[in-house]
Each structure stands twice: as structure tokens, then as C-alpha cells.
Amino acid sequence: MNLPSPSYDFLTSTLQNLPPETPEWSLANGATARWHERGILELIPSQLNDATDRVLVSCGVHGNETAPIEVANGILLDIQQGHLPLAAHVLLMFGNPEAMQAGERYLDYDMNRLFNGQHAKHPATREAQRAALLEQEAAAFFERAPAGCRRLHYDLHTAIRGSVFERFAIYPYLHERDYNREQLCWLESADITTVLLHSQPAATFTYYTSRHHQADSLTLELGKARPFGENDLSRFAGIDQALRRLLSGRREPLPPFANERFQLFRAKYDLVKHSDAFRLHLHDQVENFTLLEDGFVIAEDQDVRYQAQGGNERILFPNPKVGNGLRAGIVIEPVTI
Template sequence: MDHISFIQNTLDLSVSVKEKSWLLTDGTLVIYHSRGVVEFVPSLDFTSNRAVVLSSGVHGNETSPIELLDTIIEDIQSGKLSLTQPCLFIYGHPAATHQHTRFIDTNLNRLFSGYQTPDDSVVEVALANRLMESVDRFFTKHDAQEKWHLDLHCAIRSSQHYTFAIHPYNRHYKRSDPLLRFLSQSKIEACLFSEAPASTFSWYSAEHHGAHAATVELGKVAKMGENDLTLLADFEKELRHFISHDSHTDNEKVISSVIEYQVTRSIMKHSEQFEFHFPSDLANFTQFNENELLAEDEGVKYRAQRGGESVVFPNAKVENGHRACLLVQKIEN
């Protein structure tokens, strides 16, 4: 990895990966734990009250966050970017990226509810276990005052907000002000507040480690090498600042520019009869008026609730038992 990019190293499935470590010229310790998992620990000259996990590629075809983090990793290794806190970079599902698909057997981002017995017929189960173990080990090793996990994705459809984040429900805090400050400073347009436990990667870190965590959606799916990262320049600039500056300087009060939504409910797919009553290419955050028909499944009709609801992540092709969409309402401040 010290001679080729993190993407190239991770995607070369013909070469086995063994844990190794080395020092950069600025004293930063690099620990290459396993395929797609690399840790950077600044030299002892730095003291930080923050430890940060940055993950991408949990869905294999969501490539812009993978490329964005790869440029950051390269600059850390070359000395162009100096860290002030330990960071764990995770490239989640290289086998799916290889196949230009979202997943191999099942949606990896629905498997982080806790450790499961490996299933030889579902490759994602063992992968989820390994990624949770990586996060557990990192946060146990770096028992910082502030733990962070930004799980970076991109949407499979157009959206009325090009960038947005999902703030997971967890037992530690209802609303993470440090996270919202970061989202605002990085020009993320909107944030969805969930009121129910989930099984996503960001929820796992929030629930089990009290991390300031979010699933961050950065634009739309494109093939590796075809992403226009200039559209994510504000986010990348702030992320670089976030991991390379003293966390004590980030406590100033910021007037948030983030548009906030409350997740009202999820519509689950229960059968192959499931269908939406809107076009398959509907943009995220499209508003439906009260009582408008949204979906139908085995004769059960789902209509927009009082005050109307907006649809996010509609996908009628998900597996039975999985979420077909989120429904949200704007929070009026």
C-alpha cells in the first residue's frame, strides 16, 4: 500500500492481505489491518480528544466516496496532509465494487445490528462481522472523549438535495450538535433524524460506542473514474480540515444551514406484489400530499400521512423484509 493507491491495493483480490505497519516521515504510524481497513495514528507529539472512522464502499457501486477518501489517504502518506487525531479508513465491499454491483448476496448495510454466525451462502455476514470488529478494536484502543464515524455513500437516483445525511437514533444522544456543526460547515444540504434503531454501519458506532455518527449521501452513483469530485469540494475541504486541526478549535457556535427532516416511518416490502404508485425514477425528497397513495403490497395501501410526507430511498427491488423507502417531514424551526 505504501507504493500504490489504497483503491488499487484493496481491489487487487488476487493478492492476499496481511497485517503490517510502518512509519511515515512525519512520524505517523500506518497500520494496514486487513483488506480495505487502514489506520493512521499521528506521532506522540499530537494529543487529541477525538478518534475518527471514515468508511466508504459499504455498497460496492457507490464509488465517489471511495475515490474521495483515497485522495485523502494518498495525501496523508505523501505528507501533504498531517493528521491531529487517529483515523480509521474503511473501504467496505471491494468484491461488490469488482462486480460493479451494490452487493453480492444481500445488502451489507442491513447487517450491523450485531455479530452474526457466518453463513457460507451470504458473503456479507462475515464481512459485516469483520468491519464491526475493526471499529470495536479502533474505538477501544483510542478511548477518546469524542468518537466519530462518517459512513459515506451516494444515492442511486437523483435528489432534491444533492448531499444529505441520516442522523441515526441511538441511546446516547437525541441530537448530536457537533455532528450538525460539521454537516453545516461542510455544506451538507439536509439531515434526516431517525427515531428508531437501525442496522446500518453508522447506527452501530452511535449505539455501541456513543459516536457522533451519520450516513452521509454524497451525490449520485457513477462508475469508478467517472465521478465529478468537484461537486463534493466543500465536503472534502471541511473533512480534511476536520482531521488535520485541533478539535478544540471547532467549538465555536455556528448557525446551521442544514435543512432538517424527521423520519416519520419506513415502508417495508413484504411480498413480490409490492409496487409504488409513482415513477421508478422519482427523485429523493419528492413531496406527497396528505392521503396520496404511495405504495401497495398484498392489498395493503400506504398513503401519505397528515401534513404530507416526502419519499427518500424508494426502491421496489429490495429483498422481502427490507425497507422499500423512508418517509420524512420537514422540521420547521
């Protein structure tokens, strides 16, 4: 049986649904690759111990957000060919291969609303079945991790909508846990200094791994969504270099956390679309993090009225086309920690 060559392209094989001829093979520098399922590959360093970082890198949860997929695949190719040493235990996931192949955000249902058990409510959808599988794989990966290691999960995205801050992170709700300031400083090293601190549970992949596996999990929004081959990957150099440093074990010293170097926000409340009468009073191309003038009526829905207060609130993820009962946007406000 032939082993995959150093030029084996995991992205191409995922899109074409072609599993490798053998599920496990050797990489450069003594590392090992282990294929799990379509779009799921484990990378095991030659030196593995209880202090080795366990890092889950996921992208393509929305199939049309291609730049992070290309970034991750480029890092993988360099590990395979020996250009980048591997010092972390990694699980790489291309979240929604069928949607990636179709060039669509999703096929049946938004996958990033189907984690934390929500997939059980939509069992007939392809995304629900895949979300359940990703949860199982993430659980197996983190449950094998020793108590003393760092558990990290970065879920990489891009967006169709523009943003006042081109790159930003979403820190899932932590319940009783505190924010990891070292992780915030790591974000800064990736050219990400805008962070939304979520204030309630969610059905996202990072909330699931944070809540159930105590991972330091972050959703990263890295720029504009474009088709495969049309991305200017120079705009993603920050996250590319930060991941390369992390996975190769280059723990460069980071400056102490300071609030003034970041734009931190918390989710104040959701705009909920209760009925077909919902009207969002923002233009279609409004950017994420747009400042809302004090007194501005953001949206109305029958007898419900959402009105901006204070002049320092901003809008995030406005989308009036969601189904009734779902979130049509988030109103956020600045915060310090």
C-alpha cells in the same frame, strides 16, 4: 523487506487484493500506517494523546459507490506524501472490496442491512462475513479510545437515484442520547444541510458504532453513484475539505446551531413490502425527498394502504424490488430540534 513508498496506492492494492510487504510502516511527519486486513488501514499520528480525535472513515460498503472511495484515497495519498499533516487517529475502511472490484452494489446481500448483529442471520453470504469483520475492527478501534476523546464515524455513500437535495446525512437513532449540534454544524461546513433524524434502530454500520461504541456517527449521501474514473470529484469538494480540516487538526470555529439553516426530517414510518402484491404508485425515477401531495396513495399491498397526509411528507429510498418483509421506502416529515 521493503516499506511501501510514499506513492503506495491503498485503493489499487485493495482492489487487486495485494497486501503490503510489511503490515506497518512510517509515513511523512512521523505518522504510522498499520495494515489490518484487505481494505482496512489504521493511521496513527506522531502526537497521540487522550484528547486526539478517533475517526473512523468508511466507504465502499456498497461497492459501486466509488466517488467517496476516490476522495478518501486522495486524502490518504496526501497524508502519505506529507502534503497533509495527520493530527487524528484514523481507521480507514473500504467496506466491500469484492463488490468494489466487481463494480456491483453487493454480491450476495446488501451489506448495510447486516450490521448490529444481523450478519448472523445470513452466515453464508460474503457480505455477512465482511460485516462481522468490520464490526470487530470498529469495536477494537473504539474500545482502545480514551474516555476524553471525540469518537467520530463517517460512512460515505452515493446513490443511483436522484435527490431533491443532492447531499444529505442520516443521523442514526440515538435512544437516550441527544443530537450533537456541533456535528450538525460540521456537516454544514461540508455543504450538507439536509439531515434525516432516524427514529428507530437499524442494521446500518453507523447505527452499530453509535449504539455500541457511543460514536458520533453519520451516514453521508454525497451525490450520484458512478464507476471508478467517471466521477466529477469537484462535486465532492465540501466533504473532501471538511475531512482534510478534521484529520489535520484544523478546528476552525463553527457558528452556533440554528434550525433555520438546516432541512431536518424525521422518519415517520416505513413502507413495508408484505407480499408480491405490493405496488408503489411512484414512477421509477422519482427522486429522494420528493414532496407527497396530501391524500396521495403512495403504495398498496393487499389490504394495506399507505396514504400521504398533510402535504409536507416526503419519500426517501423508494424501492419496490426489495424482498417481502423488507422496507420499500421511508415516509419522512420536517422536524426541528
